Amino acid sequence: MGEAERGDAAPRLYVSYFCSHGHETRPAFAAEATIPDHWDCPRCGLPANLDSLNPPPAPKTEPYKTHLAYVKERRSDKEAADILTEALIMLRARRDRGEVLY
Numbered sequence: 001m002g003e004a005e006r007g008d009a010a011p012r013l014y015v016s017y018f019c020s021h022g023h024e025t026r027p028a029f030a031a032e033a034t035i036p037d038h039w040d041c042p043r044c045g046l047p048a049n050l051d052s053l054n055p056p057p058a059p060k061t062e063p064y065k066t067h068l069a070y071v072k073e074r075r076s077d078k079e080a081a082d083i084l085t086e087a088l089i090m091l092r093a094r095r096d097r098g099e100v101l102y
């Protein structure tokens with residue numbers, strides 16, 4: 001971009017970065033700039049590095065879990081069912097008392 005304006009643009013270094021989705025991005029750096037080890041993939045936002053055969057793994061993002069999923073993780077299904085039943089009973093009791101439920 002703009003490099004041909006006066007024909008004496010500073011030398012640029014194009015460096016390829018690779019993300020784990022197989023995207024390649026080639027930002028240009030000034031020749032004297034320090035080349036970073038990592039670069040964020042502009043296409044998917046994952047981290048990318050200089051090693052096409054060994055791109056950085058996607059960061060572990062916790063998938064969205066429902067409250068029930070968390071409960072199930074910690075307890076057996078039976079216990080979870082009991083807790084759920086109990087919660088429903090409490091909710092119904094609150095509703096019966098005319099409380100506003102959120």
Ligand SMILES: [Zn+2]
Nearest residue numbers: 019023041044
């Ligand atoms: Zn990518």
